[in-house]
Amino acid sequence: MLKRNGLILLFVLLMAGSSNAQTKGTFAIGDQSFLLNGKDFVIRCGEMHFARVPEPYWRHRLKMAKAMGLNTVCAYLFWNMHEKTPGQFTWTDQSDAVKFCKIAQEEGLYVILRPGPYACAEWEFGGFPWWLLKDKSMQLRTTHPYYLERCRNYLLEVGKQLAPLQINKGGNIIMVQVENEYGSYGSDKEYMGKVRDYLVEAGFSVPLFHCDGPSQLIEDHRDDIFAVVNFGSNPESSFKALRKVQSKGPLMCGEYYPGWFDSWGRPHHNGSSERVVKELAYMLDHKASFSIYMVHGGTTFGLNSGANCPPFLPQTTSYDYDAPINEAGQVTDKYFALRKLFSGYLQAGESLPEVPEAMPMQAISNFKFDAFASVWSNLPAPIKADSTMTMEDLNQGFGCVLYETVVPAGPASTLSFNEVHDFALIYLNKTFLGVIDRRKNKFSIQLPARAKAENLKVFVEAMGRVNYGGYMHDRKGIIGQAVLKDQQNNVIKTLKGWKHYSIKLGDENPPVKYSAANYIEKNTPGFYKGRFQVQNLADTYLDLSNWNKGVVWVNGRCLGRFWNVGPTQTMFLPGCWLKKGMNEVVVFDLFGVAKPAMRSLEKPILDVLNEPQAKPHRTASQQWTLPASAAYATGSFENKAEWQTVNFKPTNARYFCLEALNSHKDNEPYATVAELYLIDSHGKEIPRNKWKVIYSDSEEIQAEDGKADNVFDLQSTSIWHTQWEDASPKYPHQLVIDLGAMQNVSGFKYLPRQDSPNGRIKDYRIFLSNTVFKDL
Known part of the structure; x- marks a missing residue:
């Protein structure tokens, strides 16, 4: 009997090993096509960022992608989600990249991994951790020693988590990207080689690739890294540019844009379904692979939205992107148009599953606000310095800084800053004077005449750090000196003797003391606490159109920034973050509201602008000619x-x-x-x-x-x-x-x-x- 049991155990172990071996696959880059398990394979991919989708919804969104006709998803890793503090890595809950990839595999989807170290993606600082900027010598995306050291440490940690999920080890990761669109930033191919080497050292053995726009490919392409091209239209032209740097191999669009992201104060973007279908059909007819950026944009929760510069344009919390799957995970006309298209290009043995049911939506009207905490009454101990310190100097990543000093008696003058990053309220002896707005390059404000020395407050809010281009070394707060100038623009005095108060905002509600809110002083930054009841744990959109500018938390989760300038006036609240019965909402508003109130809607408001748009670069009567x-x-x-x-x-x-x-x-x-x-x-x-x-x-x-x-x-x-x-x-x-x-x-x-x-x-x-x- 013992011998028989031993033989059975041996047979089971052999079968398990055989089964495991069968699950391993191969993926390679051939001269003309991608090869999946030795057979020609066209990648029909869509970008989906797990950081922008609540973790309980990952499977639903992946099912949606599969039902649309995709066989692959592209997944960015954002370094600053996984290493918020140097040397302390997080790979659980909303940061659980392994879980996301495994769910994708269970749903029949391969994964193209984009680990960085730089991502872009309209994400805070392009995915870099803010603490890199504490090093005053920092030169991002170069061979700067400390930068490379941190990159290597991060990518080795990525390898520990995700290298076991490669297709040749039984997983579903078929390709891994080296850096991202580096040719749009620099041309140091040695740097590209180092990032590639770190990924190899981390254990990645599937094909590595890089991507860039048609004209930038020449700047960062190396013959030992496969290239794909990013574009939003005209695939024929863009593939010609790809062929100039890479004469053979399959054609692939690494990012194909069906819509576009939104920035505060600018109109909402849409993308033509007809154009998208036509151009993707062209790619499929030519057996070119692609990744739709984005197939589902989702929401940039927390304070993780980034900014472009110049001009400085911070991006909205909503990352709807006019994608085929909208912000709440619902189907759109674009979704069905693409599902119909892809159904005609399925590979042998493929079929489209049914479209999953949409998540239920609800409207809520029973919000009640009953407590208020003024920032002025909840200031931490100040840090004193002769000159202004940046947020990074203060060991602070996100939120606001109150700068305080004394201005001398004198006639009316101009308070002028080198720069302020990014938005500031200016007070003189508690009297609100106006705002500084980096979007408008407005870095000065008029001060009235002063019979005696008076207290100056500069309340600075940091918005997203620049995520693309040459302005990425984007430290926050008052940058450089603050001076007083006379009417002839001469410097009267450089202001010194500053107090710095850090108001840290982000993943959790700040620890403030609330009191009953009977009267709210106008133009006073503060926190408003309210409650609402629900029985259904369904999704909804908070309507922030009657508030000003700030941040929202529900049940301790930071939903993101709002700003009534638009275009978006709502904020997505996932039902999975609600609880039956009483729920708590906290709103931080820079300007304050006299009668705080709120409701929620079943549909978003994505395109309402409430500030004057840019004026034309000419006067009404101006005409200009040159011979x-x-x-x-x-x-x-x-x-x-x-x-x-x-x-x-x-x-x-x-x-x-x-x-x-x-x-x-x-x-x-x-x-x-x-x-x-x-x-x-x-x-x-x-x-x-x-x-x-x-x-x-x-x-x-x-x-x-x-x-x-x-x-x-x-x-x-x-x-x-x-x-x-x-x-x-x-x-x-x-x-x-x-x-x-x-x-x-x-x-x-x-x-x-x-x-x-x-x-x-x-x-x-x-x-x-x-x-x-x-x-x-």
Whole structure:
């Protein structure tokens, strides 16, 4: 009997080993296609960030992706979610990347892992931990020793968690990304190689790849790292750019944009379903793989939304993205259009499962606020310093800092800062004077005459750290000096002797003392505590349209930032974070409300703006012309979507004018431009961080975001578009840019509008000058 039991045990162990061996697969990059277990495979992928989806909903959202027709999901890791404190790693609950990947495998989906160290993704600091900026010498995304040390430590921890889930070990991770869109930031290929080596050291043996935009690939591509290309339209053109750096291998779009993200104070973005279906069909017909960014955007919970710069544009908490699966996980028309498309391209043995039922929604009206805590009554002990300290200097990652000092007696003057990151309320002896707003480059405010020395308060709120481009070293608070200036703009006094009060906000409610709220003083930052009852644990949207600006927590969970400037006026509240019976809500509002009240809705408010939009870069009567004989260069653009480069004799200039004479469509009055770069005498792109539009003869700012500034906002999907709703002025159209300093210019690069041929410029003139053009 004992011998028989031993034989049975041996048989079971052998079968278990055999079964485990069968679950292991292979994934490789062939000369023409991806190879899954040795067979041609087209990746139909969609991006989904587990950090932006409540953990209890992960399976539902993955089922939604599978039912739409995807076979893979792309997953970013955000370093700052996993290492909030140096050396202390978190891989549980909302940060449980292993669980997300395993659920994806259970639902029949492969995973493309994007571990960073840099992500972007409109996420705070591009995913970097804020504490990296405590090092004053820090140079992100370079071979800076401390930066590399921390990157390696982080990626080795990633490997411990996720390397066992690779397909060749029985898991579902088929590819891993090296860095992210590095060519949009730098060109140090040694750095790219080091990140690649860290991933190999971490145990990743599946194919590694990198991604970038069509024109940036040349900057960061190495022959030993597979390349994919990111774009929002025109796949044919973008794949041609990919082939220039990589002559063989399967074609893949690493990020294909079906919509776009939103920024505070700017209109909500939408993406055409017709265009998305057409372009994805093109890719499928050419057996090109893709990842839809985003298939489901979700919500940037907590204080994790990022910002773009320049201009400084902090992003909204809602990351709806006009994705096929909306913020609450519901299907859209775009979802069904893509499901229909993908059903015609299924591989052998594939079938589409039924679409999961939508999560239930509810509206709640029984909110009651009964307690208030003024910031002024809940200040911590101050940190004193002669000069202003940044938030990072104060060992603070998120929230607000109250700066306090004394201003001397004197006549009316201007309080001027080098910069304030990002939004500040200014008080003199408790009298509210106004705000500083980084979005508007507004870094000064008028002070009244003072018969005696008075107390100055500068209450600074940090919004998201810049997540893309050259401004990522984005420390928060008062940056540099604060000075008083006279009417002639002369510095009277540099303010010293500062007290710093840290008001830390974020994952948990701050520890404040509440009292009964009978009267709320206007323009006083404070916390409002309320309660509401529910019986159904269903999703809802908090309506914040009657509040001002701040942060919301429900049952201790930080839902994110709100701001009544819009475009979004609601905040997604997942039902899985509610509890039956009484629930608690806390609202931090910078400006205060006299009668706090709230309700919730079944549908979001995503497109209501409550502040004046940017004014055109011209006065109503201003017209500007230059004689053709003054043009420094003339020419014609091709009627195509690719980048086009124009070279001319090098010259020094500070002011650049592009004058569009006509479009490729006969009698079309519109001009459009996606991006412009100037080139120096070495063929390098001139930095655009100091550029400023000083004149544009026409901009569409009512029906869409067609501002002239869009030509240097780092986004190929946003454009300068001349007017078309209320008026359609005819050609010529002029755009004049102040480069911020004298530059040696030998040409420029022009990116036409990507999503449509409308407004593509044909003939042009270029004007250059050392001084501002006479008529301006």
